[in-house]
Amino acid sequence: MAEPIFNRLCLVGIGLIGSSIARVARKRGDLARTVVATARRPETLARVRELGIVDVVEDDPAKAVEGCDAVILCVPVGAYAGVMEQIAPHLAPGVVLSDVGSTKGSVVRDLLPLMPGEAHLVPAHPMAGTEYSGPDAGFAELFEGRYCILTPLPGTDPVAVEKVREFWRRCGSMIETLDPATHDKIVAVVSHLPHLIAFTICGTADDLAEETKEAVLKFAASGFRDFTRIAASDVDMWRDIFLNNREALLEMLARFSEDAHALGRAVRYGQAEFIEDRIRRGRKIRRELIERKQA
């Protein structure tokens, strides 16, 4: 077994992602010698104790991070500022502070001002998840073969960055580095906008007259059914993502909206060629994904 990357790792928040990290750490043994978990809700902590997936369960986040050389925030991104206020005074010198949030500009915005001088901020976004949440939903294989995007700021200690890289490598992920703004724009397209659309179309269906809605649920075909799958996501997590990637998301929604209206207009006026072009572009993107083995 390789030398553990960290001596004492604290997971702040232990839902799907946090508990999956805990399970990888337990399975491999070379992520950290000791894993501490803390969470806001006593029920979560009680359940984590029952599951026995970490070494130490601690209800006070300030105490939880004490003496840790790595702290990973695994709470919804909207909770970062509040958590950071609680833990910042207790972070050990030289600590590597990372996270798993789906927005990165907001993470830098909320964490950087409170960072102690000797701490290293290395934001990370493991692109993995399921429609389930909570400590029971995690599993050690969640990150295997998935991208993990790091968004360290220029000038961050390269040793700290390399530790976080190696951490995710051992979780089975493929590591990429982006600046926070580019990251946020890309995830707005590949994940946040599709979720906004999925939530919306479910709401649109829910608003239909009862009889029609019943029939929609009965005949839910591929398409609608696939949309509902991603619409089953965690409420707090997605509210926070939307609010913390506001600009990129609204920009992409505006582009999408213009494009949807253009296609709607072509349908209205019977512009077959325009419609065919749009469908062909869908097929083209699909083909390109298949060529990249991302389909």
Added chain:
Amino acid sequence: MAEPIFNRLCLVGIGLIGSSIARVARKRGDLARTVVATARRPETLARVRELGIVDVVEDDPAKAVEGCDAVILCVPVGAYAGVMEQIAPHLAPGVVLSDVGSTKGSVVRDLLPLMPGEAHLVPAHPMAGTEYSGPDAGFAELFEGRYCILTPLPGTDPVAVEKVREFWRRCGSMIETLDPATHDKIVAVVSHLPHLIAFTICGTADDLAEETKEAVLKFAASGFRDFTRIAASDVDMWRDIFLNNREALLEMLARFSEDAHALGRAVRYGQAEFIEDRIRRGRKIRRELIERKQA
């Protein structure tokens, strides 16, 4: 083996759906004694001959339908009017004319005026498909466990309707009956609007600056990836569906659009409760689908 439902069945068009019907007919033997296929493109007919999935391959649709007691249109819905002009004078007295199109108001509109007096129109929509097309893409199990919606007009000969019911039952489908307008509204929500959205978001991604687009393809996450899957559909078929379910589709697009803008506005102004409510409704619809075993 049960008595075959029809003596001589003609499939006009033999792509994914037509060739799947042919394969069911061949496998079971009790759909029709003889299966005739015709198609517009000589390559398709040559391929069907090679595949050996029908008894007779005929390049002239007028000849193909002669002497048939059942004719099923399996071409894109936009081609119905043209096909009907060709075949109507050659339909046998008492023939059951059906189809497999995804729009039903347009089918009645295009076929009814040309129906010979002694023919029976029983429109059908098997809700089954894959992202592939052409006679090689079909398979005998395609319709198993899927809904098939019939939209006969009031006053249609019940014997003809029952034959079409039994036909799809033997294909493994669950049969439902709706009026054409209700059918069109429902499929606009469960299938046509999701496809319009999927084509659109692919186009939106395709329009991004090259560098961002590359990253989008690279990191295509669940959500975007799922959308591209349904965007890989057949161009002619979907152009025709959009143009032939214009009103219901535009009505649903307008509702969806309003809802998407309302959610976008809530993101802009940080209205957390509104956002949470939308996400919860997505989860609720998902749960209702799961309860109905449609997920």
